[in-house]
Amino acid sequence: MSEPVAMSSDRPAAPVESTVRPLSPWRRLLRDKVAVAAGAFLVLVVLAAIFAPLLAPADPYDNNIRLRLKPPGGDFVLGTDTQGRDMVTRLLYGTRTTLVIGVSAVLMGGFIGALMGIMAAYYRRLENLLMRIVDILLSFPSILFGLAIAALLGPGVDTLIVALTVSAIPSVARVTRGAATVVMQQDYLEAGRAVGVRERVLIWRYLTLNCLSTILVYLTLQFGQTILLGAALSFLGLGAQPPIAELGTMAAEGRNFLSFRPHVATIPSVAIFLIVLAANLLGDAMRDVLDPRMRQ
Amino acid sequence: MSRHILHRLLISIPVLLGVLAIGFAMLQVIPTDPAAVLAGPTASPEEIASIRESMGLNEPLVYQFLLYLWRVLQGDLGRSFISNTPVLDELGNTIGPTVELMIASLIWAVPLGIVLGTVAAVRRGTLVDRGVVALSVAGVSMPIFWFGLMLIQYVGTKWNLLPYLGRGGPLWSIDGLRSIALPAITLGGIFVGPVARMTRTSVLEVLGADYVRTARAKGVYERRVVVRHALRNALIPVITLVGLQVGFLLGGAVVTETMFAWPGVGRLAVGAIISSDFPLAQGAILVLAISFIVVNLIVDLLYAFLDPRVRRA
Numbered sequence: 001m002s003e004p005v006a007m008s009s010d011r012p013a014a015p016v017e018s019t020v021r022p023l024s025p026w027r028r029l030l031r032d033k034v035a036v037a038a039g040a041f042l043v044l045v046v047l048a049a050i051f052a053p054l055l056a057p058a059d060p061y062d063n064n065i066r067l068r069l070k071p072p073g074g075d076f077v078l079g080t081d082t083q084g085r086d087m088v089t090r091l092l093y094g095t096r097t098t099l100v101i102g103v104s105a106v107l108m109g110g111f112i113g114a115l116m117g118i119m120a121a122y123y124r125r126l127e128n129l130l131m132r133i134v135d136i137l138l139s140f141p142s143i144l145f146g147l148a149i150a151a152l153l154g155p156g157v158d159t160l161i162v163a164l165t166v167s168a169i170p171s172v173a174r175v176t177r178g179a180a181t182v183v184m185q186q187d188y189l190e191a192g193r194a195v196g197v198r199e200r201v202l203i204w205r206y207l208t209l210n211c212l213s214t215i216l217v218y219l220t221l222q223f224g225q226t227i228l229l230g231a232a233l234s235f236l237g238l239g240a241q242p243p244i245a246e247l248g249t250m251a252a253e254g255r256n257f258l259s260f261r262p263h264v265a266t267i268p269s270v271a272i273f274l275i276v277l278a279a280n281l282l283g284d285a286m287r288d289v290l291d292p293r294m295r296q
Numbered sequence: 297m298s299r300h301i302l303h304r305l306l307i308s309i310p311v312l313l314g315v316l317a318i319g320f321a322m323l324q325v326i327p328t329d330p331a332a333v334l335a336g337p338t339a340s341p342e343e344i345a346s347i348r349e350s351m352g353l354n355e356p357l358v359y360q361f362l363l364y365l366w367r368v369l370q371g372d373l374g375r376s377f378i379s380n381t382p383v384l385d386e387l388g389n390t391i392g393p394t395v396e397l398m399i400a401s402l403i404w405a406v407p408l409g410i411v412l413g414t415v416a417a418v419r420r421g422t423l424v425d426r427g428v429v430a431l432s433v434a435g436v437s438m439p440i441f442w443f444g445l446m447l448i449q450y451v452g453t454k455w456n457l458l459p460y461l462g463r464g465g466p467l468w469s470i471d472g473l474r475s476i477a478l479p480a481i482t483l484g485g486i487f488v489g490p491v492a493r494m495t496r497t498s499v500l501e502v503l504g505a506d507y508v509r510t511a512r513a514k515g516v517y518e519r520r521v522v523v524r525h526a527l528r529n530a531l532i533p534v535i536t537l538v539g540l541q542v543g544f545l546l547g548g549a550v551v552t553e554t555m556f557a558w559p560g561v562g563r564l565a566v567g568a569i570i571s572s573d574f575p576l577a578q579g580a581i582l583v584l585a586i587s588f589i590v591v592n593l594i595v596d597l598l599y600a601f602l603d604p605r606v607r608r609a
Contacts, residue, residue: 141543151577259453269442277437
């Protein structure tokens with residue numbers, strides 16, 4: 001079970017013996033070493049981001065030109081950046097900003113997208129309208145959302161969150177509608193309606209809760225893409241603005257010192273890579289376990 | 297088939313209008329009064345008012361939007377705030393390099409991805425397969441700017457092998473080839489993983505098909521089975537999926553152009569946004585979006601053409 005991600009999609013079905021009860025999805029996920037490692041890493045990263053003010057050895061905005069561009073080692077474990085700020089501190093705060101941006105965009109975009117998908121599947125009258133909107137949004141690549149919204153609102157963290165939220169909506173809506181349409185055809189929904197279950201309960205408890213695992217898996221995979229896009233926009237100077245500690249912005253600050261102080265750009269870049277990698281590995285493993293339908 | 301084309305074309309219209317509305321909105325957020333700018337610093341309020349009138353700035357927004365559409369249709373995208381050259385001219389100079397970069401990236405990344413994906417599928421479960429899969433996951437998780445920065449750091453500055461700033465000349469010159477190498481490796485590099493992954497899945501699916509089993513039963517050599525029977529059929533979804541990833545490639549191109557100072561549309565757009573050159577930003581985003589829509593449309597139709605199942609749906 002230690003094979004990484006995409007392979008699992010075509011793992012031969014294990015012969016099931018009738019006497020053995022199949023493991024619950026969560027148990028199976030816990031048996032996947034890669035998934036457990038990725039999940040544990042993400043938990044650590046989130047904790048480090050939450051407790052950054054307690055963990056950080058210095059002030060993230062404390063400039064000291066005389067200490068600038070110190071290589072890792074000595075007083076500064078990871079060195080200092082272009083303004084002489086401690087890299088460990090910047091890394092902690094940068095991760096915090098990046099995660100806040102990514103998590104809020106994925107949650108908001110996920111909520112709006114899931115709502116659209118559920119509505120489209122439940123109210124067939126709305127389906128055409130909602131899915132056409134989704135088509136339109138999908139035919140606009142996410143980087144262009146970023147560019148256009150940055151041009152309209154001016155670069156900044158708020159702008160970045162708006163752009164990332166909008167770019168997450170359409171694909172979540174499409175995936176949710178796919179799952180919800182399948183649930184809509186189940187007998188228990190028809191039965192619930194026949195015995196007079198209220199519409200609100202039908203939509204929430206019968207429909208949405210049964211789509212939740214699909215949505216969750218998809219959001220995990222979307223999270224990695226959102227972080228990458230956000231970091232790229234910040235790197236271009238269209239997201240978080242200096243002196244804010246944000247991983248993409250930090251990488252951009254270090255790019256002019258690559259030849260003699262590569263650590264300034266490399267450390268935040270590696271951090272982004274590891275966070276996205278962990279999210280992708282976890283998402284792939286979750287998909288294989290929780291939601292075999294999405295496996296294409 | 298014709299219904300499918302019609303449907304696609306109809307969907308493109310609201311998308312196009314949406315894109316144009318965004319471009320129009322970008323010109324509305326300009327903090328200064330365009331009439332006052334045009335009239336000059338010594339103009340009286342009456343003069344400014346008459347210019348406003350003649351520019352149609354007093355008309356309802358819908359009317360102004362239609363006016364904007366009309367101008368765009370005629371190729372008039374306004375003038376850059378900074379260089380005062382027509383936006384269309386600026387775009388004309390940058391489209392070529394962007395197309396160059398995309399082609400130079402795809403031309404090596406797609407074949408490599410297909411080969412890696414096929415090898416992984418054929419040697420399924422072996423170390424080679426795991427290596428390819430791990431590589432493709434790492435590839436999709438990698439921030440493209442980090443890959444580019446590493447190339448600049450080592451190939452560009454430390455070993456001093458290739459230039460990493462700007463475009464040295466046309467593609468057929470030595471300088472041109474040398475200057476496009478690092479940007480094309482960067483942009484293509486993020487594309488190898490997804491292509492390998494799609495190919496692998498697709499080939500595995502085909503290898504399980506009845507006609508492959510028949511071919512094997514007939515005693516066809518394995519190499520021939522893979523290349524002739526499996527790969528050929530597996531490539532249809534791969535090629536169209538590659539086309540549908542153009543948006544992903546576009547995102548990479550914007551970052552790549554900016555970091556390698558490659559004079560393309562993406563770099564133009566980023567520079568224009570940062571310097572608040574709204575007409576130029578509007579034009580660049582418009583061009584990127586419209587070319588994306590057109591490519592998507594072509595790919596979609598190609599897909600329907602190659603795979604009859606789509607046509608009937």
